[in-house]
Amino acid sequence: MAEIVLGIGGIGATNTMGSSLKTYALGSCIAVVILDPQTRTVGMVHVALPDSSIKPEKVATLPGYFVDTGIPALFEQMRRCGTKGPKGLIVKLAGGAQIMDQNNTFNIGKRNALAAKKILWGFGLAPVAEDLGDNFSRTVTLAADSGIMTLSSPGRPNWHI
Protein backbone atom coordinates (compact mmCIF):
# COMPACT_ATOMS: atom_id res chain seq x y z
CA MET A 1 0.00 0.00 0.00
CA ALA A 2 1.61 3.25 -1.15
CA GLU A 3 1.79 6.00 1.43
CA ILE A 4 2.62 9.42 0.02
CA VAL A 5 4.17 11.55 2.77
CA LEU A 6 3.87 15.31 2.40
CA GLY A 7 6.35 17.61 4.13
CA ILE A 8 5.69 21.26 4.91
CA GLY A 9 4.45 22.81 1.68
CA GLY A 10 3.91 19.38 0.13
CA ILE A 11 1.01 18.76 -2.28
CA GLY A 12 -0.34 15.33 -3.16
CA ALA A 13 -3.28 13.85 -5.06
CA THR A 14 -4.08 10.23 -5.85
CA ASN A 15 -6.88 7.99 -7.06
CA THR A 16 -4.93 4.76 -6.72
CA MET A 17 -6.86 2.29 -4.61
CA GLY A 18 -5.03 1.28 -1.46
CA SER A 19 -2.84 4.35 -1.36
CA SER A 20 -2.93 7.14 1.20
CA LEU A 21 -1.67 10.65 1.79
CA LYS A 22 -0.03 11.53 5.08
CA THR A 23 1.42 14.62 6.69
CA TYR A 24 3.10 14.75 10.07
CA ALA A 25 2.89 17.13 13.00
CA LEU A 26 0.84 20.10 11.92
CA GLY A 27 1.55 22.82 14.45
CA SER A 28 0.19 26.15 13.28
CA CYS A 29 0.20 24.72 9.74
CA ILE A 30 -2.99 23.44 8.15
CA ALA A 31 -3.83 20.42 6.04
CA VAL A 32 -6.37 21.26 3.37
CA VAL A 33 -7.99 18.02 2.27
CA ILE A 34 -10.13 17.71 -0.86
CA LEU A 35 -12.17 14.68 -1.87
CA ASP A 36 -13.70 14.19 -5.31
CA PRO A 37 -16.49 11.61 -5.09
CA GLN A 38 -16.86 11.54 -8.91
CA THR A 39 -13.34 10.40 -9.76
CA ARG A 40 -12.50 8.95 -6.31
CA THR A 41 -9.53 11.29 -6.13
CA VAL A 42 -8.20 12.54 -2.81
CA GLY A 43 -5.83 15.46 -2.39
CA MET A 44 -4.00 17.23 0.41
CA VAL A 45 -1.73 20.24 0.83
CA HIS A 46 0.26 21.11 3.98
CA VAL A 47 0.25 24.92 4.09
CA ALA A 48 2.39 26.89 6.56
CA LEU A 49 1.61 30.57 6.04
CA PRO A 50 -1.47 32.45 4.84
CA ASP A 51 -0.04 34.72 2.17
CA SER A 52 2.71 34.28 -0.43
CA SER A 53 3.33 38.04 -0.69
CA ILE A 54 5.74 37.56 2.23
CA LYS A 55 8.19 35.82 -0.15
CA PRO A 56 6.84 35.55 -3.70
CA GLU A 57 10.00 33.92 -5.07
CA LYS A 58 9.32 30.82 -2.96
CA VAL A 59 6.09 30.16 -4.85
CA ALA A 60 7.98 28.89 -7.90
CA THR A 61 9.67 26.10 -5.92
CA LEU A 62 7.10 25.38 -3.19
CA PRO A 63 3.64 26.80 -3.93
CA GLY A 64 2.14 24.56 -1.26
CA TYR A 65 3.87 26.53 1.47
CA PHE A 66 1.27 29.31 1.30
CA VAL A 67 -2.50 29.12 1.53
CA ASP A 68 -3.16 31.49 -1.38
CA THR A 69 -0.98 29.53 -3.82
CA GLY A 70 -1.21 26.07 -2.22
CA ILE A 71 -4.95 25.54 -2.67
CA PRO A 72 -5.02 26.45 -6.40
CA ALA A 73 -1.94 24.23 -6.89
CA LEU A 74 -3.77 21.37 -5.17
CA PHE A 75 -6.73 21.80 -7.55
CA GLU A 76 -4.27 21.66 -10.43
CA GLN A 77 -2.80 18.37 -9.19
CA MET A 78 -6.28 16.92 -8.74
CA ARG A 79 -7.21 17.95 -12.27
CA ARG A 80 -4.33 15.81 -13.49
CA CYS A 81 -6.02 12.90 -11.73
CA GLY A 82 -9.27 13.59 -13.57
CA THR A 83 -11.06 16.01 -11.27
CA LYS A 84 -13.19 18.36 -13.37
CA GLY A 85 -13.85 21.41 -11.23
CA PRO A 86 -14.56 22.70 -7.82
CA LYS A 87 -18.25 21.84 -8.01
CA GLY A 88 -19.14 18.80 -5.93
CA LEU A 89 -15.80 18.58 -4.15
CA ILE A 90 -15.68 17.87 -0.41
CA VAL A 91 -13.27 19.91 1.70
CA LYS A 92 -11.93 19.26 5.20
CA LEU A 93 -9.42 21.22 7.27
CA ALA A 94 -7.17 20.24 10.17
CA GLY A 95 -4.36 21.90 12.14
CA GLY A 96 -3.91 25.54 13.08
CA ALA A 97 -2.77 24.87 16.65
CA GLN A 98 -1.38 27.64 18.79
CA ILE A 99 0.65 28.19 21.90
CA MET A 100 -1.24 29.00 25.14
CA ASP A 101 -1.74 32.74 24.85
CA GLN A 102 -4.98 34.50 25.71
CA ASN A 103 -4.01 37.50 23.56
CA ASN A 104 -3.45 35.38 20.41
CA THR A 105 -0.25 37.30 19.69
CA PHE A 106 1.20 34.82 17.21
CA ASN A 107 -2.08 33.65 15.71
CA ILE A 108 -0.66 32.12 12.55
CA GLY A 109 -2.83 29.02 12.98
CA LYS A 110 -5.99 31.08 13.07
CA ARG A 111 -4.86 33.25 10.15
CA ASN A 112 -4.08 30.13 8.11
CA ALA A 113 -7.56 28.77 8.75
CA LEU A 114 -9.26 32.06 7.85
CA ALA A 115 -7.16 32.44 4.70
CA ALA A 116 -7.97 28.86 3.64
CA LYS A 117 -11.70 29.42 4.08
CA LYS A 118 -11.51 32.66 2.12
CA ILE A 119 -9.67 31.06 -0.81
CA LEU A 120 -12.03 28.08 -0.80
CA TRP A 121 -14.99 30.44 -0.73
CA GLY A 122 -13.64 31.98 -3.94
CA PHE A 123 -14.02 28.53 -5.54
CA GLY A 124 -17.54 28.22 -4.14
CA LEU A 125 -16.46 25.69 -1.52
CA ALA A 126 -16.70 25.51 2.27
CA PRO A 127 -15.31 22.83 4.59
CA VAL A 128 -17.78 20.15 5.61
CA ALA A 129 -15.60 19.20 8.57
CA GLU A 130 -12.74 20.82 10.43
CA ASP A 131 -10.52 20.14 13.42
CA LEU A 132 -8.73 23.41 14.06
CA GLY A 133 -7.00 25.31 16.83
CA ASP A 134 -6.29 24.12 20.37
CA ASN A 135 -2.79 23.49 21.73
CA PHE A 136 -1.80 20.16 20.17
CA SER A 137 -0.16 19.13 16.94
CA ARG A 138 -1.91 16.82 14.51
CA THR A 139 -0.79 14.15 12.06
CA VAL A 140 -3.26 13.57 9.22
CA THR A 141 -3.72 10.43 7.13
CA LEU A 142 -6.12 10.34 4.21
CA ALA A 143 -7.10 6.98 2.70
CA ALA A 144 -7.79 7.02 -1.04
CA ASP A 145 -10.29 4.10 -0.93
CA SER A 146 -12.62 5.42 1.71
CA GLY A 147 -11.75 9.10 1.90
CA ILE A 148 -11.53 8.64 5.67
CA MET A 149 -9.40 11.33 7.27
CA THR A 150 -7.65 10.05 10.39
CA LEU A 151 -6.02 12.40 12.89
CA SER A 152 -3.51 11.55 15.57
CA SER A 153 -1.58 13.45 18.20
CA PRO A 154 0.95 12.23 20.79
CA GLY A 155 -0.80 10.87 23.87
CA ARG A 156 -4.29 10.77 22.31
CA PRO A 157 -6.28 8.02 20.64
CA ASN A 158 -6.77 8.50 16.89
CA TRP A 159 -9.92 10.22 15.69
CA HIS A 160 -11.68 10.90 12.39
CA ILE A 161 -13.39 13.85 10.81
Add this chain to the structure above:
Amino acid sequence: MACFQFCYAAATASTIYPRCPDMEKKTLDKEVLAAVQRIPLLSLAAARILELTARADHTLTDVMDVARNDAALTARLLKIVNSPVYGLLEPATSLERAISYLGENLVVSLVLEDTIGSYMNKPLQGYGSASGDLWKHDLRTAIAAKEVALLNRDRCPPDVAFTGGLLHDIGKSILSEFLKERYQEILAELARKEVKDYVGGERELIGIDHARVGYELARNWGLPEVMQMVIRYHHEPSLAPEDLKTVVYAVHLGDIIAMMGGYGTGTDNLFYRLDQRYTDYLVVGPDQMGMLMLSVEEKFNETVETMQMH
Protein backbone atom coordinates in the same frame (compact mmCIF):
# COMPACT_ATOMS: atom_id res chain seq x y z
CA MET B 1 -8.05 -0.57 73.59
CA ALA B 2 -6.35 2.72 73.02
CA CYS B 3 -3.66 0.94 71.02
CA PHE B 4 -6.28 -0.89 68.94
CA GLN B 5 -8.06 2.35 68.21
CA PHE B 6 -4.77 3.92 67.08
CA CYS B 7 -3.96 1.03 64.77
CA TYR B 8 -7.49 0.94 63.43
CA ALA B 9 -7.40 4.64 62.72
CA ALA B 10 -4.11 4.27 60.87
CA ALA B 11 -5.39 1.37 58.79
CA THR B 12 -8.50 3.31 57.84
CA ALA B 13 -6.52 6.35 56.80
CA SER B 14 -4.23 4.30 54.59
CA THR B 15 -7.21 2.59 52.98
CA ILE B 16 -8.98 5.83 52.23
CA TYR B 17 -5.80 7.57 51.10
CA PRO B 18 -3.80 4.73 49.55
CA ARG B 19 -0.92 7.03 48.70
CA CYS B 20 0.15 10.43 49.74
CA PRO B 21 0.83 12.38 46.51
CA ASP B 22 3.05 14.98 48.17
CA MET B 23 5.29 12.37 49.76
CA GLU B 24 5.51 10.49 46.48
CA LYS B 25 6.37 13.67 44.63
CA LYS B 26 9.12 14.50 47.12
CA THR B 27 10.59 11.02 46.73
CA LEU B 28 10.50 11.29 42.93
CA ASP B 29 12.00 14.75 43.12
CA LYS B 30 14.97 13.32 45.03
CA GLU B 31 15.25 10.37 42.66
CA VAL B 32 15.34 12.72 39.64
CA LEU B 33 18.07 14.82 41.24
CA ALA B 34 20.02 11.64 42.08
CA ALA B 35 19.71 10.61 38.40
CA VAL B 36 21.18 13.98 37.39
CA GLN B 37 24.20 13.28 39.58
CA ARG B 38 24.81 9.99 37.76
CA ILE B 39 25.13 11.65 34.31
CA PRO B 40 28.80 11.68 33.19
CA LEU B 41 30.59 15.00 32.84
CA LEU B 42 31.04 16.70 29.47
CA SER B 43 34.18 16.15 27.39
CA LEU B 44 36.82 18.84 27.81
CA ALA B 45 36.37 20.11 24.23
CA ALA B 46 32.58 20.38 24.65
CA ALA B 47 32.86 22.17 27.99
CA ARG B 48 35.38 24.64 26.55
CA ILE B 49 33.36 25.31 23.40
CA LEU B 50 30.21 25.95 25.45
CA GLU B 51 32.08 28.20 27.82
CA LEU B 52 33.51 30.11 24.89
CA THR B 53 30.32 30.50 22.90
CA ALA B 54 28.45 31.77 25.96
CA ARG B 55 30.66 34.87 25.86
CA ALA B 56 29.27 37.60 23.64
CA ASP B 57 32.76 38.76 22.60
CA HIS B 58 34.22 35.45 21.37
CA THR B 59 35.56 35.03 17.84
CA LEU B 60 35.72 32.17 15.36
CA THR B 61 39.46 31.94 16.01
CA ASP B 62 38.70 31.06 19.64
CA VAL B 63 36.50 28.19 18.45
CA MET B 64 39.27 27.01 16.10
CA ASP B 65 41.76 26.96 18.96
CA VAL B 66 39.57 24.54 20.90
CA ALA B 67 38.73 22.35 17.91
CA ARG B 68 42.42 22.12 16.93
CA ASN B 69 43.10 20.10 20.09
CA ASP B 70 40.42 17.55 19.31
CA ALA B 71 41.58 15.21 16.53
CA ALA B 72 38.23 13.42 16.15
CA LEU B 73 36.34 16.71 15.86
CA THR B 74 38.83 18.07 13.34
CA ALA B 75 38.48 14.94 11.20
CA ARG B 76 34.70 15.15 11.30
CA LEU B 77 34.63 18.83 10.35
CA LEU B 78 36.93 18.18 7.38
CA LYS B 79 34.79 15.26 6.25
CA ILE B 80 31.64 17.36 6.33
CA VAL B 81 33.12 20.38 4.56
CA ASN B 82 34.42 18.11 1.80
CA SER B 83 31.03 16.44 1.33
CA PRO B 84 29.09 17.17 -1.90
CA VAL B 85 26.78 19.60 -0.04
CA TYR B 86 29.51 22.24 -0.07
CA GLY B 87 30.70 21.50 -3.59
CA LEU B 88 34.24 22.80 -3.01
CA LEU B 89 36.39 22.88 -6.13
CA GLU B 90 39.43 21.93 -4.11
CA PRO B 91 39.16 19.84 -0.97
CA ALA B 92 39.63 21.75 2.28
CA THR B 93 42.57 20.34 4.19
CA SER B 94 42.89 22.83 7.00
CA LEU B 95 40.69 23.19 10.05
CA GLU B 96 40.64 26.96 9.57
CA ARG B 97 39.13 26.65 6.11
CA ALA B 98 36.64 24.02 7.26
CA ILE B 99 35.38 26.11 10.17
CA SER B 100 35.17 29.29 8.13
CA TYR B 101 32.95 27.45 5.64
CA LEU B 102 30.81 25.65 8.20
CA GLY B 103 30.37 28.50 10.65
CA GLU B 104 30.37 28.44 14.40
CA ASN B 105 26.80 27.24 14.92
CA LEU B 106 27.34 24.06 12.97
CA VAL B 107 30.57 23.38 14.87
CA VAL B 108 28.77 23.79 18.20
CA SER B 109 25.91 21.57 17.01
CA LEU B 110 28.36 18.84 15.97
CA VAL B 111 30.28 19.04 19.24
CA LEU B 112 27.05 18.74 21.23
CA GLU B 113 25.76 15.93 19.04
CA ASP B 114 29.04 14.06 19.59
CA THR B 115 29.10 14.53 23.35
CA ILE B 116 25.49 14.56 24.50
CA GLY B 117 23.83 13.13 21.39
CA SER B 118 22.94 9.98 23.32
CA TYR B 119 20.60 12.07 25.50
CA MET B 120 19.33 14.26 22.69
CA ASN B 121 18.62 11.45 20.23
CA LYS B 122 16.98 8.86 22.41
CA PRO B 123 13.22 8.32 22.26
CA LEU B 124 11.44 10.11 25.11
CA GLN B 125 9.01 7.54 26.44
CA GLY B 126 7.71 9.98 29.04
CA TYR B 127 6.74 12.40 26.27
CA GLY B 128 5.64 9.78 23.76
CA SER B 129 8.21 10.94 21.21
CA ALA B 130 10.46 9.06 18.83
CA SER B 131 14.22 8.90 18.59
CA GLY B 132 15.63 12.15 17.20
CA ASP B 133 12.56 14.30 17.96
CA LEU B 134 14.22 16.12 20.87
CA TRP B 135 17.37 16.85 18.87
CA LYS B 136 15.35 18.23 15.95
CA HIS B 137 13.29 20.36 18.33
CA ASP B 138 16.46 21.67 19.98
CA LEU B 139 18.10 22.46 16.66
CA ARG B 140 14.97 24.20 15.40
CA THR B 141 14.75 26.20 18.64
CA ALA B 142 18.41 27.17 18.35
CA ILE B 143 17.95 28.44 14.80
CA ALA B 144 14.77 30.31 15.74
CA ALA B 145 16.32 31.85 18.88
CA LYS B 146 19.22 33.07 16.76
CA GLU B 147 16.84 34.57 14.19
CA VAL B 148 15.00 36.39 16.99
CA ALA B 149 18.34 37.60 18.36
CA LEU B 150 19.39 38.82 14.92
CA LEU B 151 16.33 41.08 14.88
CA ASN B 152 17.61 42.47 18.21
CA ARG B 153 21.31 42.32 17.51
CA ASP B 154 22.14 45.39 19.61
CA ARG B 155 21.00 43.71 22.83
CA CYS B 156 21.04 39.94 22.24
CA PRO B 157 24.13 37.98 21.08
CA PRO B 158 22.85 35.64 18.33
CA ASP B 159 25.37 32.84 18.88
CA VAL B 160 24.65 32.71 22.61
CA ALA B 161 20.93 32.42 21.83
CA PHE B 162 21.73 29.60 19.37
CA THR B 163 23.70 27.54 21.89
CA GLY B 164 21.06 28.20 24.57
CA GLY B 165 18.42 26.92 22.16
CA LEU B 166 20.37 23.71 21.57
CA LEU B 167 20.56 23.03 25.30
CA HIS B 168 17.26 24.37 26.63
CA ASP B 169 15.33 21.08 26.86
CA ILE B 170 18.14 18.78 28.01
CA GLY B 171 16.19 18.11 31.24
CA LYS B 172 13.52 16.23 29.29
CA SER B 173 15.89 13.36 28.56
CA ILE B 174 16.16 12.70 32.31
CA LEU B 175 12.61 13.53 33.39
CA SER B 176 11.22 11.30 30.63
CA GLU B 177 12.43 8.22 32.54
CA PHE B 178 10.30 9.21 35.51
CA LEU B 179 7.22 10.24 33.55
CA LYS B 180 7.08 7.00 31.49
CA GLU B 181 3.42 6.38 30.60
CA ARG B 182 2.17 8.88 33.18
CA TYR B 183 1.94 11.68 30.66
CA GLN B 184 -1.75 10.75 30.42
CA GLU B 185 -2.19 12.14 33.93
CA ILE B 186 -0.71 15.48 32.87
CA LEU B 187 -2.95 15.61 29.80
CA ALA B 188 -5.97 14.87 32.04
CA GLU B 189 -4.94 17.65 34.44
CA LEU B 190 -4.58 20.06 31.55
CA ALA B 191 -8.00 19.07 30.20
CA ARG B 192 -9.52 19.69 33.66
CA LYS B 193 -7.56 22.98 33.85
CA GLU B 194 -6.01 21.89 37.16
CA VAL B 195 -2.58 22.99 35.94
CA LYS B 196 -1.87 26.06 33.85
CA ASP B 197 0.61 24.47 31.45
CA TYR B 198 2.74 21.36 30.86
CA VAL B 199 5.58 22.36 33.20
CA GLY B 200 2.92 22.86 35.88
CA GLY B 201 1.74 19.31 35.16
CA GLU B 202 5.27 17.93 35.51
CA ARG B 203 5.67 19.68 38.85
CA GLU B 204 2.31 18.40 40.03
CA LEU B 205 3.12 14.82 39.06
CA ILE B 206 6.83 14.49 39.82
CA GLY B 207 7.56 17.48 42.06
CA ILE B 208 10.03 18.94 39.57
CA ASP B 209 9.81 20.12 35.94
CA HIS B 210 12.13 19.54 32.96
CA ALA B 211 13.49 23.10 33.08
CA ARG B 212 14.67 22.70 36.68
CA VAL B 213 16.09 19.21 35.96
CA GLY B 214 18.02 20.61 33.00
CA TYR B 215 19.31 23.45 35.17
CA GLU B 216 20.59 21.00 37.79
CA LEU B 217 22.37 19.05 35.03
CA ALA B 218 23.83 22.26 33.58
CA ARG B 219 25.12 23.20 37.05
CA ASN B 220 26.63 19.76 37.45
CA TRP B 221 28.35 20.11 34.10
CA GLY B 222 29.62 23.53 35.09
CA LEU B 223 28.00 25.22 32.10
CA PRO B 224 28.24 29.02 31.96
CA GLU B 225 25.65 30.90 33.99
CA VAL B 226 23.82 32.21 30.93
CA MET B 227 23.23 28.63 29.74
CA GLN B 228 22.06 27.56 33.19
CA MET B 229 19.57 30.44 33.26
CA VAL B 230 18.32 29.82 29.72
CA ILE B 231 17.65 26.19 30.60
CA ARG B 232 16.01 26.99 33.94
CA TYR B 233 13.77 29.84 32.82
CA HIS B 234 12.95 29.18 29.18
CA HIS B 235 9.28 28.75 30.13
CA GLU B 236 9.33 31.49 32.81
CA PRO B 237 11.71 34.07 31.36
CA SER B 238 10.48 36.86 33.63
CA LEU B 239 12.14 35.04 36.56
CA ALA B 240 15.61 35.10 34.95
CA PRO B 241 18.26 37.54 36.25
CA GLU B 242 17.67 40.96 34.70
CA ASP B 243 20.96 41.07 32.74
CA LEU B 244 20.23 37.71 31.07
CA LYS B 245 16.54 38.18 30.36
CA THR B 246 17.01 39.20 26.72
CA VAL B 247 18.69 35.95 25.71
CA VAL B 248 16.30 33.88 27.85
CA TYR B 249 13.35 35.54 26.10
CA ALA B 250 14.97 34.87 22.71
CA VAL B 251 15.11 31.14 23.52
CA HIS B 252 11.57 31.31 24.95
CA LEU B 253 10.33 32.63 21.59
CA GLY B 254 12.59 30.25 19.65
CA ASP B 255 11.04 27.32 21.51
CA ILE B 256 7.54 28.54 20.62
CA ILE B 257 8.48 29.03 16.95
CA ALA B 258 9.82 25.46 16.85
CA MET B 259 6.59 24.09 18.34
CA MET B 260 4.40 26.15 16.02
CA GLY B 261 6.39 24.77 13.09
CA GLY B 262 5.41 21.24 14.10
CA TYR B 263 8.69 20.41 15.82
CA GLY B 264 7.63 19.68 19.39
CA THR B 265 8.75 16.82 21.58
CA GLY B 266 5.55 14.78 21.89
CA THR B 267 2.72 14.84 24.39
CA ASP B 268 3.59 18.27 25.71
CA ASN B 269 2.64 19.60 22.27
CA LEU B 270 2.02 23.36 22.49
CA PHE B 271 0.86 23.27 26.11
CA TYR B 272 3.17 26.10 27.14
CA ARG B 273 2.48 29.77 27.74
CA LEU B 274 3.80 32.72 25.80
CA ASP B 275 5.17 35.29 28.25
CA GLN B 276 3.82 38.56 26.86
CA ARG B 277 6.53 40.56 28.62
CA TYR B 278 8.95 39.58 25.87
CA THR B 279 8.04 42.93 24.32
CA ASP B 280 9.94 44.67 27.15
CA TYR B 281 13.17 43.03 25.93
CA LEU B 282 12.79 42.07 22.28
CA VAL B 283 11.21 43.54 19.20
CA VAL B 284 9.32 40.82 17.35
CA GLY B 285 6.05 42.06 15.94
CA PRO B 286 3.23 39.64 15.14
CA ASP B 287 3.75 40.58 11.47
CA GLN B 288 7.39 39.46 11.62
CA MET B 289 6.44 36.00 12.85
CA GLY B 290 5.59 34.66 9.39
CA MET B 291 8.93 35.71 7.96
CA LEU B 292 10.71 34.28 10.99
CA MET B 293 8.99 30.92 10.58
CA LEU B 294 9.87 30.81 6.91
CA SER B 295 13.49 31.69 7.53
CA VAL B 296 13.77 29.10 10.34
CA GLU B 297 12.28 26.44 8.08
CA GLU B 298 14.84 27.10 5.35
CA LYS B 299 17.85 27.28 7.66
CA PHE B 300 16.74 24.19 9.56
CA ASN B 301 16.48 22.15 6.35
CA GLU B 302 19.96 23.30 5.27
CA THR B 303 21.47 22.40 8.66
CA VAL B 304 19.86 18.98 8.80
CA GLU B 305 21.09 18.22 5.30
CA THR B 306 24.62 19.24 6.21
CA MET B 307 24.71 17.36 9.51
CA GLN B 308 23.54 14.13 7.92
CA MET B 309 26.44 14.24 5.44
CA HIS B 310 28.89 12.32 7.53
